[in-house]
Amino acid sequence: MTMRMTTPLPHGGRLVERVVTDPVLAKKLAKGCPVYDIKPTVNEKGVPVRNVYREIMSICYGFFSPVEGPMGSAELERVLNERRLLNDWIFPFPLLFDLSQEDYKKLGVGPGDRLLLRLKGKPFAVLDISEVFVVDDREAMAHRIFGTPENNPEVVKEPFDKKHPGWVIYKCHNPVMLAGKYTIINPPTFKPPFDRFWLPPRQSRAEYAKRGWRTVINHQTRNVPHVGHEFLMKNAAYTGDIEPCNGIQVNAIIGVKRRGDYPDEAILEGHEAVNKGGYIKPERHIVTFTLWDMRYGNPLESMLHGIVRQNMGCTHHMFGRDHAAVGEYYDMYATQILWDKGIPSFGFPKSVCEVPYGLQIRPQNMAEFWYCPKCNEIAYSGSCGHSKEKQKFSGSFIRGMVAEGIYPPGVIFRPEVYEVVVKWWKKFNYPFCNEAYVKRVEEELEINLPDLDV
Amino acid sequence: MAKKFAVLLDDKRFSSVKGSGLEDKIDFLFGGALKAFIMDISEDEAKKIMNTFDTARVDSRGYITDTPIAFNRVLFEEIAKAKSLGGEVIGAVLKREKEIKDMAAKESDFLPAPEI
Known part of the structure; x- marks a missing residue:
């Protein structure tokens, strides 16, 4: 039995790199x-x-x-x-x-x-x-x-x-x-702040090798992290091989936003604030992004996430309920079903890790974290026996609190994270993506192109 | 199915309901870090709210969320006026639909950032 995991090969066996720099x-x-x-x-x-x-x-x-x-x-x-x-x-x-x-x-x-x-x-x-x-x-x-x-x-x-x-x-x-x-x-x-979070697969693999990260678990995000997200990251990272995962990679999906989402800049810097504040130390936590106009395809989106993060060199991927979902089109556990036993009608009679030409990245299917007043702590729903007393981290509830200008308690948002939200709120005159933000992003994009006379 | 609605209470709102008899109805959330009135919303009222405000949705807790900020503010005003969390409060709020929508239209372009 091999006890230690190694960095998986890229999906398909080799990394595609089609960028001419000369x-x-x-x-x-x-x-x-x-x-x-x-x-x-x-x-x-x-x-x-x-x-x-x-x-x-x-x-x-x-x-x-x-x-x-x-x-x-x-x-x-x-x-x-x-x-x-x-x-x-x-x-x-x-x-x-x-x-x-x-x-x-x-x-x-x-x-x-x-x-x-x-x-x-x-x-x-x-x-x-x-x-x-x-x-x-x-x-x-x-x-x-x-x-x-x-x-x-x-x-x-x-x-x-x-x-x-x-x-x-x-x-x-x-x-x-x-x-x-x-x-x-x-x-x-890339324009700031995107430039400091751009770590495409060749570089991410090199970075994790340099850091001595044999095992890396990915956290998918399109949100500013609340404390429930932080606990998900910390606890999911207990998986690994002979020890918890060496590294936690946050990979934000950056693309066309929906009204009511947080601005991209706040999402990236909000996650960075988690490590800058020491809630997960920077030696174990890194924030990155992928450009993609999210399709909100729940199980299908999770497969793409698995591919991207395997290509980036991650060994594990955490998946929660309603992964990359919007509305109630899919079963709330569709992603976990795909990674656990497969979805035959989508072509997968077994987990996407167990079919030929499938993925090597390992899923870590997680339930949820809530605040339990009886345990007096943030508890894992799979462990806490006080489901009646639970107080859930609801993203929309927290957005409502932010919009009303109510200072969120540290048990919901770390102060450093909230400071990032307010920083970009002042810049855009709004805490979330509104029509003006969406329009500006799509006009200006995240990048600049150098002159090239052809 | 009946839903719930959380009306958050910051220090200003909390002090304005002191002595109104509503203090006993305050829920202390997240270890006492947040104070709120948790209202029960009947199925009919929930439908009316959802139909009137197209951003409104029901979250995974069964709470109505994503209503305009103006709605939340007016809801608190009506609670404070009626000194009640009863169904009549929602009726009074819905009567102010136009006013809420006008304020919501302005708030979709600009919301003042808090000084922290």
């Missing part, structure tokens, strides 16, 4: 290419719901290894039917490069062509096109992606509709799909 080579790659300016995907009201630049970044820096570019028609079908890539490795979502018919006609490109993708008016990446195809019924595609109560009765409770942000993203894709491989030719720089 400007001479970049210019050579872009020379003479037709040009397309990346546009956000917008919903029926014209509000941005996705920007494909985030997918290009996550693919080219290896977060989504082994995917190298937008999927072709056969791969799309396989992902929809079996949640697998053509090379057999499991993958939950279609990743597509979509164009309107008008833009496609203007470009006049086809298989074998290279397209220069510009972002914010500057060269960003190239797409080597291998196929062009059309998806006429994107609403049907969206239903196939997320499932239906009829086809996926194990976990889907309600039909998906326009209230579900991930379903809307796919429904609002343009009809023409270009498949192929992306290469970033002009690596962007």
Whole structure:
């Protein structure tokens, strides 16, 4: 028996890295290419719901290894039917490069062509096109992606509709799909505070090796951490091999926000405040992020999270109730079901760790933490026998308290974390994402691009 | 199913209900770190609140949350006026729907940050 775990291989066996840092080579790659300016995907009201630049970044820096570019028609079908890539490795979502018919006609490109993708008016990446195809019924595609109560009765409770942000993203894709491989030719720089949390897989693996972290457990977040989150991190990290996990990685998903979410800046710095305040010492805790417009696909999203964090070098991933969920479309334990016994209708008769070409990262399925007035402590629901007396950490309750300007007690928010919330509240004149924030983020994005004359 | 609603009490609200007879109805949460009135909301009232304010939702505890801040403020005012946590308070709040929505529209653009 091997007692000590080792860093898992990347999903698919090797890290994808498709970033050119040599400007001479970049210019050579872009020379003479037709040009397309990346546009956000917008919903029926014209509000941005996705920007494909985030997918290009996550693919080219290896977060989504082994995917190298937008999927072709056969791969799309396989992902929809079996949640697998053509090379057999499991993958939950279609990743597509979509164009309107008008833009496609203007470009006049086809298989074998290279397209220069510009972002914010500057060269960003190239797409080597291998196929062009059309998806006429994107609403049907969206239903196939997320499932239906009829086809996926194990976990889907309600039909998906326009209230579900991930379903809307796919429904609002343009009809023409270009498949192929992306290469970033002009690596962007991140604006503060994002710059100090950017740790793509190659670097994260090197960092954890440098820190001597053999085992690392990931905490998924899209929230400023309250004390319940902190206890989840601390306690889930007791798993490991012969000792608790050496490191705790917080990986925030940064992308299009929903009204009422906390601003991205507050999420990242809020988690950092947990280690700066010593509640989990910085030697054991690191804050990072992945660019992705969240699909809120609960079990499917958790599979993507597993892939990203395995690629980053994590050995474990904590999963709670309602993981990456919105509304009541999925069973609240759908993610834990996927990682425990599998979801046959999604193509997994066993856990995604136990199927061929599956994941190596180990799940740590957790119940919840609450405040117990009888135990007089923050208690684990699996241990505490006072469920009648429990006082739950409800994110929406805490948001309400923040919005009313009530100073949250330390048992709910660490003062250092609340200071971060207020810092960004003053900057944006609002504690949460409102229309102005969402609009500004999607106009300005998280990055700047250097000049590159091609 | 009936729901609940937590009306948080900061120091200002707490002192304003002193002597009103409502002190006995205060719940002390999180080891006494938070004070609140926990109201029982009938199914009918819950439906009316949810239908009137589209951001409102029921959280995993069975509490109505995400109502406009103006709603929470008006709810406290009506509690203090009626010296009661009874159903009539919700009725009085819903009568002020327009006023709440007007205030909520302003609050969606700007909320003053607290000085800490």
